[in-house]
Amino acid sequence: MTETAFDEGRYLYCVAPDGDESLSTTGLDDEPVRLVREAGLTAVVHDCGSLYDSDSATRIRRWILAHQSVVDDAGEAFGTPLPFQFDTVIRGDDDAVRSWLDAESERLTDHLDALAERWEYRVEVVWDEDAARDELEATDADLRALAERRNEADEGTRFLLTKRYETRLDRLLDEQRRAEAADLADRLGGEATELVDLGDRSRAGLDIGDADENVDVLARFAVLATDDEREAVGLLLDDVAADPGIEVRFTGPWPPYTFTPELDGGTDASDEV
């Protein structure tokens, strides 16, 4: 297990392509943010002596907003950065950061090139599941036949038929949701550089604000897009949202968190990225 104690470290916000730009901003707990440059790359860091940990949601939220704000500033100064996960710390001083940048330069540069001029957007599509359920009950012949038989059956049989009815209804509803989500993924994916289906994955949340979690989510996607592609995605979402039973949430631009690859130690010869 990795030793977590360290005397000196650099909290890493992101890595960006190097340029002449400077960055004047503060990070977590108002720490002054600095740039460490090497091998055509810029690491955006602040000096730290421990990891950031707290059980206060308010504090964590402030840190996360500060983290994001630094990455945003870096994006404005240098173009699309490679954002790092919250609480990523390089052990050691600036020299350690420089040798890490040097060792990883080829891969970091490749990833930055692939992400250049592109930003991440999140799309969440909410549907009226009750209405879809009602419609299936009204239109599916098998369900109607089951309902008729159920009404004429004795108590024991009625129980079984009710079970079969509910099972079929749930299955049909799930099939419909998946089909509509897949169709959306196809259409959105056709307009964007890349699309990731976030599926039913629950979000890491902090009970923030009034965001309503009690909605029926049809699909959730992360989309990587250029500015032109973002326009096209927005137009397509207008079409999707024209359906009165559908609500669309469209957020961004975010740094390409979802499209940032995992980087291993750089010693794996079989890595074909």
Added chain:
Amino acid sequence: MRPTKSDDDALVDLVDAVLRTGAVVEADVVITVADVPLVGLKLRAALAGMKTMTEHGVFEEWDEAHRLGNSEASGERVE
């Protein structure tokens, strides 16, 4: 339709993105809260997504140890 960055939904997406994704480096020189279950314990416990992660078995071992320690130490409500 234009994307938004300022409402509550956007904030939820942002928190999710910063905590759950982003580059993860596995190098001797790098420490990250994502891959080292021994750090950021309090932080993880404060996350609402915690329960789901635990259900997926990702953090079972340390979670159990942590909850035990946590409830003994402070008598905090453990969900």
